[in-house]
Amino acid sequence: MRLAAKRSKCAHTISTAFNSCTWDTTMKTAYILIQIFSALFALAAAVLWHQASKDPAADNVMKGIQQLGAPDAFGSHETQLVAAVIKQSGLNAKAAICAAVAAVLQSVGVILTLIIT
Secondary structure: OHHHHHHHHHHHOOOOOOOHHHHHHHHHHHHHHHHHHHHHHHHHHHHHHHHHHOOHHHHHHHHHHHHHOOOOOOOHHHHHHHHHHHHHHHHHHHHHHHHHHHHHHHHHHHHHHHHHO
16 A cells, blocks of 8 residues: 555656655665675675785795795895785785775765665
């Protein structure tokens, strides 16, 4: 009965660019899309941070340096270590951007929730 009354109300509403039925539907759809994209960006951040933490190159280089035992005996290991750190830094930067986008989307979602209700 309520659904029929709501449809009737929507059908009889003066046709405007943003009548209440269209506005509610648009806002709810926007809220759902924001939640989906926020979850995807949060998942991307988690995957990137996991990849950055599990990069074996830095661990292998550090073990090799420790086995040499001399602080000035880096040689080619120093280049490998710097390359590994640069790679991890890039992954961390991408993950931080994804996390920031997810946080902004969640903020917009909260604002939409306040507007909808």
